[in-house]
Structures are given as structure tokens and as C-alpha cells.
Amino acid sequence: MKTTCEFRFGFWDVTARGDAHFAVSQNQDYARIEDINAEDPIVFPNVATLEPDFGFPLDGSKEWLPDNARLTQWGWWSTDLSGGDLTFSNPPTLTVTFYNEDGTPTPHSSAGITFTFVATLPKTVNIKWYGYDGGLLADKDFTPDRFDYFCDWQVEDYYKVVVTVKSMKYAHRFFRASSILFGVLEILDDARVTSANLTEEISPVALTLPINKAEVSFYTPNSRFALLDPAGAYRLFQWKQELTAYKTVDSTRTMLGKYYLQEATGTVDAVTALSCVDMIGVLDTVEYKGGIYEKTPVSDLLDDILTPENVEFELDKAFDGVTLTGYLAIGSKRTALQQIAFAIGAVVDTARTEIVRFYPAPSEITKTITPERKIVGHKITMEALVTQVDITAHQYTLITDEVKELNKATFEVGEHTVTFSSPVSVTSVSGAAIVEKHPNYCIVNVTKAGEVILSGYGYEDTKTVYTVKTEPLPAGAKASAKSVTSATLVDPGKAQDAARRLYDYYQLRYTDEGQILPGQEQAAERAEVSSLGGRTLTGYIQRVVTDLSGGGLETITLRGR
Missing domain, CATH: 3.55.50.30 (Phage tail protein beta-alpha-beta fold)
Incomplete structure (x- = not known):
């Protein structure tokens, strides 16, 4: 049995994609430059072009540009071809500025920038990074040698990036790029x-x-x-x-x-x-x-x-x-x-x-772990007997008999948030204006420092206990109860079923924990574990710990009966 592991680590600025805004000096009229920032990679259609000795081979490998080309993601596709000297008379340029939803400029840091180029590699790409005040932080030329290329140059706290395609690897070619990533994907094998x-x-x-x-x-x-x-x-x-x-x-x-x-x-x-x-x-x-x-x-x-x-x-x-x-x-x-x-x-x-x-x-058994897969050292434990489960159901009713003072405090000028320990309905405020009200909080705007009083109604929580228990008790057994009182989404219509589920779970008193040879076991599966003595424990796999660097051995924890 051979086992290997691999991790793909996104070593990039996690907020850059959301804050990035794009402008480009040239792009085909059916292409949207924003598409190069898509989270899912673009599948760039292999369409025929008028690029000499490249764009229109006679082997049928290329397709015609679709009539509804705007419905396809293209990313960045220059309108000009590179010249005979490989350069552009009007170099394709991409400007990326970073700001949030409020329009506030945001700083970003990365180990470099990764591009996915399409069809033909550029020969030279220049990237400039700018700071908050517009000052130049870094200016670097790169010579890509593969289509997924990482421009390896660490820059911190940049607010703008300008990418200029200086030249192509071949003459008379369009420049194409399907994605940009502010960082790099590290492959850890x-x-x-x-x-x-x-x-x-x-x-x-x-x-x-x-x-x-x-x-x-x-x-x-x-x-x-x-x-x-x-x-x-x-x-x-x-x-x-x-x-x-x-x-x-x-x-x-x-x-x-x-x-x-x-x-x-x-x-x-x-x-x-x-x-x-x-x-x-x-x-x-x-x-x-x-x-x-x-x-x-x-x-x-x-x-x-x-x-x-x-x-x-x-x-x-x-x-x-x-x-x-x-x-x-x-x-x-x-x-x-x-x-x-x-x-x-x-x-x-x-x-x-x-x-x-x-x-x-799950109710059906989907895995069987045989003795041959178990590694010596499994530990079997037994939980204490639970003979009763109590679930408290909650029913919330707004009490409107009398307006009550919900909160009194002194605030300075500005917006303030008042939170409540139990649900309420705010009806009025003195000393401030209500900006937003909610059963759990109220935001007020204070224009003159002073006392602010919030008034309104409270909710009454009617509690009812639902029980499932063992009747009669087994001979020699001691009564033992488990209770859940804080499940505030369990109303009277759901409490009995919740109590039954929990009671049935506590009857799974045996736990098997130990290592097994690599397989496809998953937490939550209903499985059975067989032992050399012919006994079988059936229940839920609650935990799987996999040593991915140590041969893929799995330590499972199964609770069952």
C-alpha cells in the first residue's frame, strides 16, 4: 500500500481580490477585464485569430469566435498585436487600485503576483507597486517562462499596481491573460x-x-x-x-x-x-x-x-x-x-x-473495519449509564401589558449600541434618536451628551421540560439524568424528538479508539468495528485523526454498542 499527501496553500493576500478594481489601456470589446479576478479559473476558448502562422491552423484545432462572445469569460486580451521587434507601439497596461465598499483605499501585501497567460507567453512584463501617497514602492521587470507564472517580488502595504506588457515572445501576437492572483499557490508535497x-x-x-x-x-x-x-x-x-x-x-x-x-x-x-x-x-x-x-x-x-x-x-x-x-x-x-x-x-x-x-x-452501516486493518493497541471504554434525558423547550411571547424601561445610560455625542441580555422590543427613546432596533440591540444617535433612556416591551420565556427515560430501571442500576436547558430554538413541538435523539445517543455507551490502516473512513459514518474475538461494535465514527506524513494511518474514535 502506497500513501502520499499534498497540500495546496494559498499564500496570497486574502482581501486583495475583493478590494481590487481594474482599468486597462486596451481589451477586446467582448472581454471584461474584471474576469481575470474571478475566484474560479477561466477556461479560455481556443478561437481562431489572424495571428500569422499561429491563429488559424488548418488542422481544425481552433473554433470560430462565438456570436454571443460577450457571454464568455475572456479576461484580458489585447487589441494590438506585437510588432516585428516583439514590442507594442501602445503597450497593454493594467492598473489595479484597491479600495473597500466605502471607497476607502486599502493596503495589501504579497510575496508577488501570479498570472495565468494564454496561448503565447509575454517576453517582458513590468510591474510597479505604489504606496498610499502615490509614491513608487517597487519597479520590476519579469520574463515569464511558463503560462502559470509567479512574479516573485515581495511588496508590503501597496495601494496600487500597474502592469505593463513590454513585449511578446513572438512577433505579431496578441497578449492574453485569464487570471491574476496577488500572491502564490504553494504546492506542499x-x-x-x-x-x-x-x-x-x-x-x-x-x-x-x-x-x-x-x-x-x-x-x-x-x-x-x-x-x-x-x-x-x-x-x-x-x-x-x-x-x-x-x-x-x-x-x-x-x-x-x-x-x-x-x-x-x-x-x-x-x-x-x-x-x-x-x-x-x-x-x-x-x-x-x-x-x-x-x-x-x-x-x-x-x-x-x-x-x-x-x-x-x-x-x-x-x-x-x-x-x-x-x-x-x-x-x-x-x-x-x-x-x-x-x-x-x-x-x-x-x-x-x-x-x-x-x-x-445516518442510520445505515456504510463501513466495516475488520481485525486485519486494526493496529494493536485499541482502547475500549464504557460510559456511565444514562437513564433519563430532560430537554427544556422555550416559547417566547412579547408582553405588551406595560411599557418598561429597558436601559438607562449616559452617552457622549455620536452613535452608540445598546445590547440586551434577553430579547426586547424597543418602542421609544429619550435623549437620542433610534438608528436601528433589534430584539438583541438598539443603535442610537446622540446629538447632545446626556442621559438616554430606552423603553419598550420584553419577551417572556415559557419553559417546559420534556423527558425520555428508562422504564423500568434495569436491576441494580442507579438513576442518572442528563439535561439541556439552553437550546433556545427548541420549541414545544421539537422538544420530545430532541430528547429522544439525545437519549438514544447516550445508550451508545462503548467507545473504541485506536489506529487502523489507511482507508476512506469519514467522521459521521455509521460503521462497525470487528475484533478477533468475534464481537462487533456498531455506532458512529465521531473522530478521524489522519497522520498524512506517517503512512496515512488513521486513529478513529467510534461510539456505539
Whole structure:
């Protein structure tokens, strides 16, 4: 059995794409220069042109320019051909300025710029980087020798980039480029990786929302990422730079998921260590304002949480038509997803995909781990018996009998945000004007410093406990209960099902943890583990830790019966 691993690390400025705005001196009228900034690569059509000895071969390899050419992504395609001396009389020039949605200029830093050229390579490309005040930071010529070419020149805190195509490799050729990337894609393969561990974990009943992690160390020649080098590339590591993991077992290649840089540590003997988390880990750092919900479709609430972060999700058809009624306090988006998943009975999974998936815990066995694949040293443990599960259901009602003082404080001139510990409905304010009101907060604008009083109504939380228990108790058993009181999206219509799911989970009392030979096991799968004694443990794989640099050995944790 042969195993290999590979990591593709996006060592680029993570906000440059969103802040980049493009202007070009020349481009075909059916081409949009913004397309070179697309996240998904352009497939550049191989169309016939009038380029001598190149653009119109008679072997049928090229296609005609489509009538609806504007519907195709072309990127950057010059209108002029290079001359006999390979240069342009009017050099194609691209100007990139960086600013946010408010029009505020933004600084960016990268180890260089990567281009994808098409059809013919340019001979010389010049790049100039400019600072905030318009001063020139760097001026460098590059001579590309491949179509995916990295212009390797580290520049920090630039606000504008000007790219000029000085000449082409051949005479009488158009210049074409399909993409630009402010940084470089680092390919970390077996030859460079010194250690790599991947942790994939789920909770079958969403009691928690585990964060998958990738820990990768790799060799870097020439101390490129040396921590103490004030001009080194270490300074360019950024939160949320992307790492995509792959493993190959024999000839089967598997994408293991997309991760995001959390921390990079300095080099020791030219080794750099990356600590990355999955999208759940990213969402743990993003605030969600929450709110009061009344029969809100699950898909709508997930869309409200994930779409602003440009996160795609997949909701299993089992949850079609399912709605949520209840309350979410201000907290992280990870916490909000956990509350949703617990209420509807969903597994939340990001492993081996680029999206967030929500689906019911599987009921069918899809994997069998035989004794031949188990490595000596498996540990079997047994959890304490749980005989009762109590779930507190919440029902929120707006009480409008009497207007109450919700908050009183003294503020200086300006906008201020008042947050509430429980949901409210603000009806009036004195000493300020309401800018925005919400069940969890209110933004006010104060024009004269002084006391501000917010008034309105509060919500009453009616709590009802739903129970599932073992009846009668087994002989000699001691009653033991587990309870969940803070699931604020569990209303009376969902509480009994939630209690049953949790009770059934706690009856899976045995846990098998140990190493197995490489395979395709995934967290959340329902599997059975066989032992030499002929006994079989059946349950959910809750965690898979893969040593990608150590032969692909997997340490699995399975809870079952």
C-alpha cells in the first residue's frame, strides 16, 4: 500500500481580490477585464485569430469566435498585436487600485503576483507597486517562462499596481491573460512536508460543533519564512489563507477538505508550521446578532448566517419545509449553527468538501473495519449509564401589558449600541434618536451628551421540560439524568424528538479508539468495528485523526454498542 499527501496553500493576500478594481489601456470589446479576478479559473476558448502562422491552423484545432462572445469569460486580451521587434507601439497596461465598499483605499501585501497567460507567453512584463501617497514602492521587470507564472517580488502595504506588457515572445501576437492572483499557490508535497495531521470530528446529535483542524509542517529552503528576518515572507502570513488537503492511497486520490490559516510559527531548521481550522473554526470568530424567529424556514436562517461570509451550504432534503421558532442571543455564527443543528437533529460536516453540509445522522452501516486493518493497541471504554434525558423547550411571547424601561445610560455625542441580555422590543427613546432596533440591540444617535433612556416591551420565556427515560430501571442500576436547558430554538413541538435523539445517543455507551490502516473512513459514518474475538461494535465514527506524513494511518474514535 502506497500513501502520499499534498497540500495546496494559498499564500496570497486574502482581501486583495475583493478590494481590487481594474482599468486597462486596451481589451477586446467582448472581454471584461474584471474576469481575470474571478475566484474560479477561466477556461479560455481556443478561437481562431489572424495571428500569422499561429491563429488559424488548418488542422481544425481552433473554433470560430462565438456570436454571443460577450457571454464568455475572456479576461484580458489585447487589441494590438506585437510588432516585428516583439514590442507594442501602445503597450497593454493594467492598473489595479484597491479600495473597500466605502471607497476607502486599502493596503495589501504579497510575496508577488501570479498570472495565468494564454496561448503565447509575454517576453517582458513590468510591474510597479505604489504606496498610499502615490509614491513608487517597487519597479520590476519579469520574463515569464511558463503560462502559470509567479512574479516573485515581495511588496508590503501597496495601494496600487500597474502592469505593463513590454513585449511578446513572438512577433505579431496578441497578449492574453485569464487570471491574476496577488500572491502564490504553494504546492506542499511529500518531498517538503515533514509532518501533517488532520483531525475530522462531528457530534451525531450536535451537542457541540467541533472544529476540524490541519497541522502541517513543511521544509522551506533558504529560510524564506525565517521569523527573525524583518523583510522575510513570514510577515505575509494572514488569517484565513486557504489550505486544501489531499491524500492518495494507492491510486485513489481524495480531497480532504479546505482549511484556513489560524497561526503560522517561525522556522526551526528551515521548517515552517501551519495551524489551520475548517470553516466552522472561521465562523467561531464571526459575530451573529441573533433574533426572535417565528416559523422561520431552516434554509432561510442558514442563508442569513452563511451567505454574508460567502459560505456555500447544503441542507439535506430531510429538512425540506422544517421551520424554527425561538430565539438566538448575540454570539458567534458557530454557536448559532449548533443551536440550529441541535433543534432539527442535523449533523454539521465540512470534511472532504468545500461547503458546509447539514444532514441527519445516518442510520445505515456504510463501513466495516475488520481485525486485519486494526493496529494493536485499541482502547475500549464504557460510559456511565444514562437513564433519563430532560430537554427544556422555550416559547417566547412579547408582553405588551406595560411599557418598561429597558436601559438607562449616559452617552457622549455620536452613535452608540445598546445590547440586551434577553430579547426586547424597543418602542421609544429619550435623549437620542433610534438608528436601528433589534430584539438583541438598539443603535442610537446622540446629538447632545446626556442621559438616554430606552423603553419598550420584553419577551417572556415559557419553559417546559420534556423527558425520555428508562422504564423500568434495569436491576441494580442507579438513576442518572442528563439535561439541556439552553437550546433556545427548541420549541414545544421539537422538544420530545430532541430528547429522544439525545437519549438514544447516550445508550451508545462503548467507545473504541485506536489506529487502523489507511482507508476512506469519514467522521459521521455509521460503521462497525470487528475484533478477533468475534464481537462487533456498531455506532458512529465521531473522530478521524489522519497522520498524512506517517503512512496515512488513521486513529478513529467510534461510539456505539
